[in-house]
Amino acid sequence: MRFAANLTMMFTEHPFLDRFGAAAAAGFDAVEVLFPYEAPAEALAAELRAHGLTQALFNLPPGDWAAGERGIACLPGREAEFRDGVATAIGYAKALGNRRLHCMSGIPAPGTDRATALDTYAGNLRVAAAACAEAGLTLLVEPINNRDMPGYLMNSTALARAMIERVGAPNLKLQLDLYHCQISEGDLATRIRANAGITGHVQIAGVPDRHEPDLGEVNYPYLFGVLAATGYDGFIGCEYRPRGRTEDGLGWLASLRRRAAEPPSR
Numbered sequence: 001m002r003f004a005a006n007l008t009m010m011f012t013e014h015p016f017l018d019r020f021g022a023a024a025a026a027g028f029d030a031v032e033v034l035f036p037y038e039a040p041a042e043a044l045a046a047e048l049r050a051h052g053l054t055q056a057l058f059n060l061p062p063g064d065w066a067a068g069e070r071g072i073a074c075l076p077g078r079e080a081e082f083r084d085g086v087a088t089a090i091g092y093a094k095a096l097g098n099r100r101l102h103c104m105s106g107i108p109a110p111g112t113d114r115a116t117a118l119d120t121y122a123g124n125l126r127v128a129a130a131a132c133a134e135a136g137l138t139l140l141v142e143p144i145n146n147r148d149m150p151g152y153l154m155n156s157t158a159l160a161r162a163m164i165e166r167v168g169a170p171n172l173k174l175q176l177d178l179y180h181c182q183i184s185e186g187d188l189a190t191r192i193r194a195n196a197g198i199t200g201h202v203q204i205a206g207v208p209d210r211h212e213p214d215l216g217e218v219n220y221p222y223l224f225g226v227l228a229a230t231g232y233d234g235f236i237g238c239e240y241r242p243r244g245r246t247e248d249g250l251g252w253l254a255s256l257r258r259r260a261a262e263p264p265s266r
Helices: 018-025 041-051 079-096 114-134 157-167 178-184 188-194 220-230 251-261
Strands: 002-006 030-032 054-059 100-102 138-141 172-177 199-204 235-238
Touching: 002 054, 018 030, 018 041, 030 235, 041 054, 041 079, 054 079, 054 235, 079 100, 079 114, 100 199, 114 138, 114 157, 138 157, 138 199, 157 172, 172 178, 178 188, 178 199, 188 220, 199 220, 220 251
Parallel strands: 002 030, 002 235, 030 054, 054 100, 100 138, 138 172, 172 199, 199 235
Antiparallel strands: none
């Protein structure tokens, strides 16, 4: 398994640009981030090069995050802004060597017809997938649970799969966040196997508190075996909020690496 540290949530003891070096020092060879746009792409690329890191993932611009927007792709009337955001994200992806972009669906405004929101999302996904394909990128759809993000449109793996099939773009894949999936649906091993053919990125966190993946109701070492058995060879994004200092909570990762280094038992 290859793990990517989420620098929006992890290593927050450090200023943002210093988190790249901290992640590399802690043994990560890849990072992801929610939104990179507040820093110049050149500065981020320099950090990646300096520390030998791969940028695994980031999101398209989400709209007005401070005002509660969580993506604009399902919002009718925002199509031009959405296309501008896609262009911005692709520019960053090219500068950072990033190959995967996540398109947040958004939260429909009160009174919005659900079918209209889904139609708008599908149309914007087609536009974004086509632009990403031209740039050699994979576009991702992620189901997010409605406990953490009330009203979020894309809230189940079944809905995500239906949307991927509806759009029909070969570079549109599932971002399977096992934290969100456990809260919304459960039955994680079955869902990993059922969606293996469309999964483009995986994320983890402890459930229910979104801390390190070593405590809580999910047996991640078992699920890593399930992922490996399905042939998943992408990064696993560590999108969790550490209980304390990030480095102090990485015992789970050290334990996995020790076990991987052990010779097979006879």
